[in-house]
Amino acid sequence: MTKLLIIIVSTVFVNNFVLHRFLGICPFLGVSRRVQTAAGMSGAVLFVMTMASMVTWLIYHFILVRYDLVYLQTVSFILVIASLVQLVELALQKLSPGLYKALGIYLPLITTNCAVLGVSVLNIQKDYSFLHTSIFGFGAALGFGLAMLVFSGLRERIDLCNTPVSFRGTAIGLVTAGLLSLAFMGFTGLVKL
């Protein structure tokens, strides 16, 4: 139980995927203009990441290891992630057309979101059990969501500020992201994993 809690705290705060490992920067900068779309993106990533880490763990241990095909790890993981993203896209189009439109190109781009593949590969590297894997994926997605929400909230406020012309838009966004990352670095050493 303690181990599970440590994994959650570690992935959300200490080893935050976006702000500490610098994975998944593309949607982090791309869909963080509005809190609402950022939340939608986080929801989609939450589903994809959790499912992907569980399914890839199963595939790795029951197919790849058993038949000595570990070298197919990357290919098969990407296959799984791509299918899951497609599933999310289909479901979103039906259940929430507004969000589907707002996310736009970034929804299929979850496929190439390195954070998702990163979680799956890290699970294998760290030799987690199935339960730990799913918690790790879930926590990583929570961390991603936290970073997205904090960042989009900041950007919404920055939009209202009188920013120097040359800094407007992405420039001040990148500066903010750097400062946010710096703040999260303060958690380093809080837990050891």
Added chain:
Amino acid sequence: MLTAILSLAALALLASFGLAIAARVFAVHVDPKVEEIEEALPGANCGACGLPGCSELAKRIAEGKAEIDACPVGGESVARAIASIMDLSYAGTGGRSVALVMCGGNDQVAAKRFYYNGIYDCTSAALLFGGDKACSYGCLGLRTCAGVCPFGAIDMLPSGLALVNPDVCTGCTKCVSACPKGIIKMVPADRLVHILCSSHDKGGKVRKTCKVGCIGCQRCVKEAPEGAISMDENLAVIDYRLEIPPDVAESCPMNTIVVQGGDVGETVTKVAAGGEE
């Protein structure tokens, strides 16, 4: 090797089956009319209707939020096709409009003030003292309009004028807004008599700068039916709602008025290329 192929294939198959089922469960009902209308539209995605693309317009038309003849490019034939898809009747608009470059002053007949050797673009040239033509209303001939035309309807003549091919022109009006001189106008495609000049300069100045410019002598105004040609600051302007007999062109001392024969493009080409001189 074989196990690798088989296991990957099995994985892919499993995933595709899962997706197929999901596609059934989450199937979104799209109005079949939208697809049919999109098929009927030209598909150039030129934005002339004011919407981002043809699919957006198709959606609007299917929802009844846009008129069936909202596509200015497709014209009557497309409007009729859409009308039959939507089960509506279409009366027709009575002719389409095409763009016409209102200038006949090519390099042989129009004087130049200086030698322009800058960026090959009318907008750039117009920024430099209004371009190299002595007449400030003349076609600069640096193919800005031909560049924006999504249908390739504008040719650049070797004599230095832009020529719209009325058979290819769809009336999207992109060139009209692109021309820095504002001398491209929309005219009804079935009208044959045109005054190829946009100069509001006084007669004396026009004579010095261009051999085919309108000098404002008003002879055509008297020849033409009442109200068909009127004067607008030293320039004769045709009211295209009225029909003008072709022989009015002969009254023009400057050969500014052209009559398009059977082949519309041919006559304009001849005049624009300086064949009359």
